[in-house]
Amino acid sequence: MSKQAQHWEKTRGLLFVTLAIWFVFSIGIFFFGAEMEASSFRPLGYPLSYYMTCQGSLGIFVILIFWFANRQEKIDEEFGFSEREDD
Amino acid sequence: MIKGKFIDNLPKVYGIYTGGFLAFIIVMAIAEQMGMSAKAIGIAFVAFTVGIYAMIGYLSRTLQLDAYYVAGRQVPTVFNGMATAADWMSGASFVAMAGGIYFKGYGYMALLVGWTGGYVLVASLLAPYLRKFGCYTVPDFIGTRYGGNLARLSAVLVLTVASFTYVTAQINATGTIASVALDIPFGIAVYVGLASILICSMLGGMRAVTWTQVAQYIVLIIAYLLPVFWISNKMGAGFFPHLMLADEVSRIAELEAQFGLGTVKNTAADLATVPKGLAGITKAHSSVNATPWAFISLAVCMMAGTASLPHVMMRYFTTPSVRTARRSVGWSLFFIFLLYSSAPMLATLSKLSLMDPSLATGIIGKSIADVQALDWYQNWNQANLMFVSDFNGNGTLELNEFFMGGKAVVLATPEIAGLPYVISGLVAAGGMAAAMSTADGLVLAIANALSHDLYYKIIDPKAETAKRLIVARVLLFLIGFAGASIAALEIQGILGSVIWAFDFAMSGLFFPLVLGVWWKRANSQGAVAGMLLGLASGTAYLIWVRNGGAGFWGITQLTFGIVGSLVSLVSMIVVSLMTPAPDTATQKMVDEVRIPSGKTVLGKQH
Numbered sequence: 074m075s076k077q078a079q080h081w082e083k084t085r086g087l088l089f090v091t092l093a094i095w096f097v098f099s100i101g102i103f104f105f106g107a108e109m110e111a112s113s114f115r116p117l118g119y120p121l122s123y124y125m126t127c128q129g130s131l132g133i134f135v136i137l138i139f140w141f142a143n144r145q146e147k148i149d150e151e152f153g154f155s156e157r158e159d160d
Numbered sequence: 161m162i163k164g165k166f167i168d169n170l171p172k173v174y175g176i177y178t179g180g181f182l183a184f185i186i187v188m189a190i191a192e193q194m195g196m197s198a199k200a201i202g203i204a205f206v207a208f209t210v211g212i213y214a215m216i217g218y219l220s221r222t223l224q225l226d227a228y229y230v231a232g233r234q235v236p237t238v239f240n241g242m243a244t245a246a247d248w249m250s251g252a253s254f255v256a257m258a259g260g261i262y263f264k265g266y267g268y269m270a271l272l273v274g275w276t277g278g279y280v281l282v283a284s285l286l287a288p289y290l291r292k293f294g295c296y297t298v299p300d301f302i303g304t305r306y307g308g309n310l311a312r313l314s315a316v317l318v319l320t321v322a323s324f325t326y327v328t329a330q331i332n333a334t335g336t337i338a339s340v341a342l343d344i345p346f347g348i349a350v351y352v353g354l355a356s357i358l359i360c361s362m363l364g365g366m367r368a369v370t371w372t373q374v375a376q377y378i379v380l381i382i383a384y385l386l387p388v389f390w391i392s393n394k395m396g397a398g399f400f401p402h403l404m405l406a407d408e409v410s411r412i413a414e415l416e417a418q419f420g421l422g423t424v425k426n427t428a429a430d431l432a433t434v435p436k437g438l439a440g441i442t443k444a445h446s447s448v449n450a451t452p453w454a455f456i457s458l459a460v461c462m463m464a465g466t467a468s469l470p471h472v473m474m475r476y477f478t479t480p481s482v483r484t485a486r487r488s489v490g491w492s493l494f495f496i497f498l499l500y501s502s503a504p505m506l507a508t509l510s511k512l513s514l515m516d517p518s519l520a521t522g523i524i525g526k527s528i529a530d531v532q533a534l535d536w537y538q539n540w541n542q543a544n545l546m547f548v549s550d551f552n553g554n555g556t557l558e559l560n561e562f563f564m565g566g567k568a569v570v571l572a573t574p575e576i577a578g579l580p581y582v583i584s585g586l587v588a589a590g591g592m593a594a595a596m597s598t599a600d601g602l603v604l605a606i607a608n609a610l611s612h613d614l615y616y617k618i619i620d621p622k623a624e625t626a627k628r629l630i631v632a633r634v635l636l637f638l639i640g641f642a643g644a645s646i647a648a649l650e651i652q653g654i655l656g657s658v659i660w661a662f663d664f665a666m667s668g669l670f671f672p673l674v675l676g677v678w679w680k681r682a683n684s685q686g687a688v689a690g691m692l693l694g695l696a697s698g699t700a701y702l703i704w705v706r707n708g709g710a711g712f713w714g715i716t717q718l719t720f721g722i723v724g725s726l727v728s729l730v731s732m733i734v735v736s737l738m739t740p741a742p743d744t745a746t747q748k749m750v751d752e753v754r755i756p757s758g759k760t761v762l763g764k765q766h
Contacts, residue, residue, distance in 0.1 A: 080754075087284075088284050088285070091280065092280075092284065099274075099280075099459060100460065103273070106452055110447060117404075117406055118406025118407065119405075119406045120409075122447075123266065126272060127269060127501060127504035128402065130277065134280050135497050137280055138279060138280060138283045141280075141284055142483075142486040142487050145288075145486060149483075149757075153757075154755040156481045156482060156756050156757050
């Protein structure tokens with residue numbers, strides 16, 4: 074397999090992981106709004122459902138994007154596809 | 161202007177600017193103590209900030225194509241993040257969102273999740289690849305990737321429909337704020353708003369818009385956070401509201417039960433006396449009040465819409481590299497997070513300060529006559545944003561007898577909580593910044609698509625640089641003017657049309673953009689079918705439901721993008737597979753886009 078095909082395969086793998094995490098926190102958990110509300114786990118004292126909609130999921134998205142960017146940079150480096158500094 | 165030096169000095173320049181703005185706030189606060197009138201403070205805030213944006217717009221004027229279209233591709237990561245955040249957070253986010261949360265609670269907060277989650281899609285599916293492509297506009301990518309004028313033209317059509325729907329709402333918001341702050345009629349204020357928008361973008365295109373958007377972000381975030389922290393501390397609710405309002409949230413739930421929320425209903429005859437546009441509190445503040453599907457379908461539409469709206473995508477064309485484009489998405493979302501996570505806190509503080517009888521500001525349970533005698537009540541009643549009426553004739557204000565406009569949560573809460581007027585002036589400047597920055601990005605997105613893709617690429621490919629830039633500016637002016645004229649008619653509400661814009665963009669552009677990078681087999685015929693059928697079916701569904709159609713799958717006029725994008729996906733795949741695969745040159749181009757290193761697909765100037 075060519076270097077480029079391997080690079081793309083890894084990139085695609087990272088995409089699936091990223092989208093899976095994204096799916097859980099943007100869609101998945103909100104199937105269980107009522108269950109989250111009843112949960113005894115209350116971050117900072119807020120009901121879990123309320124907390125996730127106003128801070129939890131939002132914060133996770135911010136971290137997820139930076140994590141994704143770091144991983145993708147590592148993949149690009151591994152296969153020598155990083156940009157030159159002056160690019 | 162020395163460009164290179166300016167870029168190197170950005171932190172210093174904006175540091176001085178921020179310091180200057182804070183100093184201005186302090187000067188205004190002192191002037192208020194010395195007896196400066198509320199009206200004069202409002203005018204000073206709006207005039208001072210708009211004056212600065214205009215100055216930045218003038219200093220960033222340019223005669224270069226890549227500066228005009230993509231800010232010379234040298235905007236650093238963090239600053240592009242700020243500019244995107246301002247570009248993104250519109251008058252609706254600033255003025256209307258906290259109000260929506262105040263009235264509709266959990267179900268409405270699907271928008272918070274959707275408007276942030278979409279950035280994960282932007283970062284992982286699109287932004288870095290479109291940056292590598294090196295396009296000037298979104299239709300530029302579609303037109304080159306798929307080939308053919310029809311694909312380019314279809315993309316221009318979807319872009320124009322979505323962005324124009326959005327921009328009328330923003331000019332409307334600029335007009336609303338200008339009319340309140342400057343005390344002029346709305347019909348004139350709309351054109352004042354338009355003039356300020358055009359000053360920022362006309363001479364310098366994307367370069368000017370970038371540097372004004374950074375300045376606007378700084379104003380709007382100070383204007384949003386300062387009152388939230390101040391009110392929270394003043395009420396003794398907590399030093400850091402985001403982490404400390406749990407007691408207040410449960411206190412509201414307690415009061416809702418005590419005041420009979422949802423059990424005491426108003427009669428239709430009583431409700432008919434309430435001025436149009438005002439609403440009472442009818443939904444629980446924090447508990448789950450929407451079905452999972454209602455919540456998720458709205459969030460999905462906003463996420464896919466985020467990843468398809470050209471004025472957002474365009475911002476990532478301005479970074480120096482693919483790597484910085486990716487990181488810049490993270491910074492954008494961080495800066496957006498600062499405001500979005502504060503909106504529910506503002507809604508909580510606002511609601512509690514009105515509802516809690518044990519607070520000095522609480523009005524529920526007080527006598528109607530007392531409430532009607534309050535200064536701030538009279539002001540906002542006059543502005544048609546507040547209304548009380550003694551429906552049951554007991555002389556006491558009940559929860560179901562108090563009505564407010566959505567905008568009042570942001571605009572009036574500082575005054576209700578007893579903050580000095582200087583804060584209200586600051587909030588007006590912040591709202592103006594939010595609406596202007598988004599309107600600038602949108603008007604530029606439309607004008608650039610028309611001037612680059614329609615005029616230069618299709619009508620007159622031999623046009624010289626000077627002529628292209630003149631056409632771009634004339635179009636900018638015409639589109640702004642058309643937007644303002646429609647905004648002056650006040651057809652739709654601000655928030656409704658913003659949500660429509662996302663659905664339109666998602667219907668026509670989401671899959672053609674994503675598959676352009678991630679599916680090599682996608683071809684021109686498929687993309688054209690996807691864009692046109694997606695847009696047409698989404699629009700048809702919207703019209704059907706608007707005219708009393710029953711709809712299906714619980715899809716409403718706010719989520720019609722689901723229908724549009726599904727039709728778009730299916731037709732794009734079917735038509736692509738029925739027609740020949742793209743030629744090897746196109747396939748190679750896609751391979752090239754998938755790796756960050758090397759030259760961009762399109763040249764630096766094209």
